[in-house]
Amino acid sequence: MFLAGHPNHQLVFMRIWQTQPTYLTTAFRDFYEENPLNITRILDVAQDLKVRLQQVTLYIRSHGNREQILDALLEVRPFEFALDIAALASRREYLNLDKWLADHVGIHGAEFLHAVIAFLDAKMESEKASRMSDPVVESRTMALNPLTISIFLRVLRNSSSVMLSSDVDYCLEVRNACLQIHPRLMTLSPGSDVEPGFSVVTYSLEIEAEVDSIFKQMYDEQITIDEVIAMLQRNKSSSNPRDQEIFSCMLHFLFDEYKFFQTWYPARELAMTGYLFGSIIQFELVDYIPLGIAIRYVIDALNCPPDTNLFKFGVQALSRFESRLSEWQPLCQALLDIPHLLEVRPNLAGSIRRAISALDDGATSDIADFKPIFLDPPAVFTAIRPDRHDDALCTPPDEVSDRILFIVNNLAPTNFDSKVSDMKANFNTDYSLWFARYLVEQRICIEPNNHKLYLRFLDAIGARSLMQLVFQETIAKSAAMLNSDKTLQSSAERNILKNVAAWLGAITLARDIPIRHKVLSFKDLLLEAYESGRLVVAIPFVCKTLESASASKIFRPPNPWLMGVINLLVELYHFADLKLNQKFEIEVLCGSLKIDVESVEAASILRNRPLAETMAGPPLPDYVADIDALPMGGYDVTNLQTENQVLTLGGGSTDAHRALGSQIEVILADLTQHVMFNPQLVPLSSNSAFKRAVILALDRSVREVNIPLPPVMHICFSLCFLSDYPSSGGEICDNCLHLDT
CATH class of the missing domain: 1.25.40.840 (CCR4-NOT transcription complex subunit 1 TTP binding domain)
Known part of the structure; x- marks a missing residue:
């Protein structure tokens, strides 16, 4: 609790260090083993504790050594923890890494050298995995900069005589891995x-x-x-x-x-x-x-x-x-x-x-060169299009980045003004892209409770270009997660996507700033999700983003743009085969906007789309060779209405037809609840695309049948039905279903 940032952590740690220093260092080690990325927090606490103790004059006089807190951490075992502390302390200029490594080689010999090699190996593997993953996976450990790596490699080279023979090849392999991750460690000049x-x-x-x-x-x-x-x-x-x-x-x-x-x-x-x-x-x-x-x-x-x-x-x-x-x-x-x-x-x-x-054979083969290959599989969602950055990523020097990260790590409402002053003193607009990417990737995704604090922090910095880059990075992160299969499969990833969506709404809609259609089209996003079977990721994203419209003066209901998206969501709510949690997201959105989901008129976009488009979701089984062999009637595409036409019930103008149309509309609105699929029709009974096709076919059939007829046809049909159906037990009508005319 105190390591996570409790307001009284300084007093608690100082008292524990004075009474039970071993207990405190062990707690730091356990915190590191939970997540190696906690190393920055550990060193921050240790450095802050050292400064506090320096202010306690009596304590300094009785203990003398001002560096003993850091020294104690550097003696903790296993060596991996001490090496990580030493590397970070060296970057912050708290420690002379060369001297510390040389001293420990003299004390521990080959055992320590093996630990150094294994430490570098783990660091390089973590960075390599992070770079090669798609989508990007956060590194499991704090990355080493090239200068720190060069110090480690130099000490290994100078201590090769102490090294175990089995570690010599291991050391060369790890050195090559370091060169691959950080090519600036090798000279590429000709003849060097x-x-x-x-x-x-x-x-x-x-x-x-x-x-x-x-x-x-x-x-x-x-x-x-x-x-x-x-x-x-x-x-x-x-x-x-x-x-x-x-x-x-x-x-x-x-x-x-x-x-x-x-x-x-x-x-x-x-x-x-x-x-x-x-x-x-x-x-x-x-x-x-x-x-x-x-x-x-x-x-x-x-x-x-x-x-x-x-x-x-x-x-x-x-x-x-x-x-x-x-x-x-x-x-x-x-x-x-x-x-x-x-x-x-x-x-x-x-x-x-x-x-x-x-x-x-000692010969050289002559294999012709191949032409360039251009492979670009399309993303699932084309409705979200992040802007491409023309500027190269400018990373600040290590000492500057460490200070900025320290400021963000310790940012709180109680110290807000002082941290803003520190940030302005260290921040350069050249680092805007780097900081925007760090903020979105490392903070916004996992700290939804601090969104307001970070937004206030960005406002206080006052860099307009930084806010624009934060928006672009938010769109890029959203696109990456929406298109990722990992988000589709993991509820934890979907929660992160919702955090990003909430942040996107907070920096745009809540501030009366529009999200341009060419960057993100919410309707198209939902339609693509419906067709590709990805509503589970799209609906929470859209709903969480639009929730921020409740704080807007422009985009709150009855804003036409907002209501257009809401109408489509309501159509999905009533007519798509949504799970309860997806319906709940829509209900929460309507509640935050003070809208009754039952009173909102559903759009007709999905119901009036051509059947061929609605079948673009999960495919039918491979062994269904002939789609015409399935138990569905013929389908004449020429009879489809155009995209801009709406199929109306009871096209007649009489009151009777309007009344009948309204009754049938009520039934069709809840059609999914009345249609039962025989579970023996495996695998069609579990195929969502087939179910959608059947529901849509029934909906269209009822609408097309319920058209105004001449009065004589109504009379003939009524007399035939009332005279024949009760006495035949339905046999005549059942037989008629098998006739083509």
Whole structure:
């Protein structure tokens, strides 16, 4: 409770530290084991406690050592906890990490070195999993920055004589993983003999601006990819140091972008980048360790599911250097071990086996290059379209980001003004995209109770561009979760989506700010959800967003735009096969808007859509070969009314017809409750698409039959029915059902 942020936590922790310090450090360790991301909170509390104790003069005189709180945490076992504390403390300049690691190597020897290697391995695996997941999965641990990693690797290198022989190869493997996650740890300059992993490569702003301009021209198709490759070849062979620096910076830009391929790259730019990446390997622009890292990128991408961005990138890159496969037998074997790759590229297996054969014969195979591949499976929801960010993500320095995160972590109504002042002193508008993404991903999604506090905080910062970026990131997060299969299957993910929807409504509708149709169309979203069987995610999202209209002066009822969406929701409420919790969401929305769901007129959008469109949901079983063989009558599409026409009951103008029409309308409104499906008709009895088709067919049939007839036809039908049906027990009418005329 106190670690989670109780107002009196400082006094409690100070008293526990004075009386039972071991108990406090053990509690910190247990809190870390619950979630390694709690490490920031632990260090915040420890640092705050140190400052408080420094103010207690008598305590300092009696205990002397002001650093003993942090020192005690660094002695806690297992080593993983102490290493994580040390890494974060080093970033915040509370600790000299080099000296601390060297001291512990001297004390604990090989055991400590093995713990350091395992610690780095776990960190890199966590970051790799986060980057390669689709949708994005939050990292399980606090990420290490390249500078901190270089310190760890340098200490491991200097202590290799103490290391166990079994850990030597393990250490090299982990080092390569570090280089793959953070390519700035290796030098890519031509002919460089600098050992990778021990320093972080940086470039001047002028060089980075020129490289960024080159890539922008390539993506804008002002220059071709082949021209970029020719430029790289010229710069690599040049003796001019500036040309070599541009060459190295271009490769680093390309390697750095790998972490964004899975989530942020559109299909066109992804295919272009894959083509360029594969060409780097094809034309031998990298070698030795950088070449191995580049090939690792491709192999890891190809191991992703076939519908992901990374897999498409991997296929594109592989098609460029396929002619060099005969040079690397382990790579050929690794490709053969990826079954879904061979399904997508069935001709690749033969090419790889020929390459292995050529390698065994000492020859080089000549495999033709493949043309670029553009694969872009459409999203389920096209009604929500996030704006694309043209600006690159500008991440603040570690010390600045740590201060900003510390401010947000400790933000509360009681210290609001002081935290706003601290934020203004540390915040730069260049970091707006980074902060907006952090706020939406890490705070808004999981802290609905603090939405008002964060909105007030953003207002106090006063950066208009920041609010616009927060809106864009909210739309992007909403689109990602709506289209994710994980949201469809997990109630926890759907709760997160509702939190995002509530935030979206709070920053727009509640403030009388419209949500543009080209960004998000609520009606189209519901229709797409109905057709794709995703109402379980769409209805809560729409309802939670629209709830904020209750605080609006413009968008509250009877606003026509709002009521149009409400009418469609009510139609779903009455006529779609909704579960109780989905109906409850609609009832809650109407309650918050002070609307009676029973008094709202239902729209007729779904009921008047062509049957072919309504059947676009879950398909019928594969073994139903002939749809005409199903127990449904013929369907003449030419008799369908147009989209703008509404099927009215009792088209006559007489009072009798109007009365009859109103009675039948009442029955049809509750038609789903009266239609029973024989459970023996497996699997049709459990197929929601088939049920919707039957309900819609019955609804249309009744409406089409109930049309005004000439009086003589009414008289004839009444006399025949009253004279024949009672005496025949219904046999005549039952037989008539089997006649075609």
